[in-house]
Amino acid sequence: MCSNLLNIMATFLCVIGLLLMSNLSNAQLSPGYFPSKQVAPLSFDQGFRTLWGPQHQKFQQGTLTVWLDRNSGYFSAAMKLQPGYTAGVITSFYLSNNEDFPGHHDEVDIEFLGTTPGKPYVLQTNIYVRGSGDGTLIGREMKFHLWFDPTKAFHNYAIFWSPSDIIFFVDDVPIRKYPRKSDATFPVRPMYLYGSIWDASSWATENGKYKANYNYQPFVGEYRNFKIVGCNSGGPCRLPKVSPSGSTKLSTQQVSSMQWAQRNYLVYDYCSDSSRDHTLTPEC
16 A cells, blocks of 8 residues: 555654554553544545556455455555464555655665564564665664564554665564664655565575465454555645654653663664674664
């Protein structure tokens, strides 16, 4: 799925109710502030269009369901995770401008990496800047487990994109803040919003150890509660506040909740990976 509305640039808030099911753990540290409550949801038809695979989707009672089987390729829409064997399968939503800048695009990703029974999903956040997608693309991955089972209930996942920061949220808890340290390491060109479910067997689950197994097909994702607010660069705009101060500076409580999430649930940080060539990621 692709958002028609989002020829969006420097300031962007997207909240998608990924139909990832579960009750919030009592151990969660409250962020103290809830940006998602300031944005009214859109219907799918208001904000999105199907790019490919209409035979692999249905929309019913406010929920978009998409699925992957042997007849599926790339699909765009918003999401819901399923339990069981999902290795090799990625369910995602992301910002990209590949339509406008093929071979030289920017991207901001939230991706759920499929798993095997008994092991948790991995939530991967990633940022590409002027990437080519031909093997020279430089990822900036941070991966998390979650403090709930995302197959048990719906949860909100959000990207906030401003001229100075990109912030990722899970149920309004900030889990990652990526500051603009230079123009070379920060996406500034307009992007569209996409959702997809696709086969990434070569790397998605334990670096490709477990592949998509179509004996378990279809692999299903469901989406609802779409919330999109965006501004064109330089134009008038009224966005929800991302923090009590109204700026991109998180409150003390929000910072504490982000530190809590990273201390307890962060499982990979590209800046801490000694096998990476950090001359390619100078922001580290």
